[in-house]
Amino acid sequence: MPDWPFDEPQHAAVIATRRIIEQGAWVAHVYHDMDDGGWQFLDSDPAPSRLEDAKLVPLRRMVERDPASRDISDLPLEIRPPCFEALISSQRTL
Numbered sequence: 001m002p003d004w005p006f007d008e009p010q011h012a013a014v015i016a017t018r019r020i021i022e023q024g025a026w027v028a029h030v031y032h033d034m035d036d037g038g039w040q041f042l043d044s045d046p047a048p049s050r051l052e053d054a055k056l057v058p059l060r061r062m063v064e065r066d067p068a069s070r071d072i073s074d075l076p077l078e079i080r081p082p083c084f085e086a087l088i089s090s091q092r093t094l
Contacts, residue, residue, distance in 0.1 A: 006063075016041040017049070019053075027042070028044035
């Protein structure tokens, strides 16, 4: 993909909800994690996130799905939302 705007490579794994990837839900929240520089793409579902709700996909897939996501490439690092702390910890132990 020409003119890649992110510091991370196109194949970098990011977390997205199944609703976004499998059902076409819109991306309501994006987090750029302070501790590891990872990205999370979350939908608007108010229910607590569960491990089975998450998918690892290449960052490029998110940009291809929604080219407007190029505009957030400079999103500052921030502390991840508490609802995903357990999710990320679980994935690290797999």
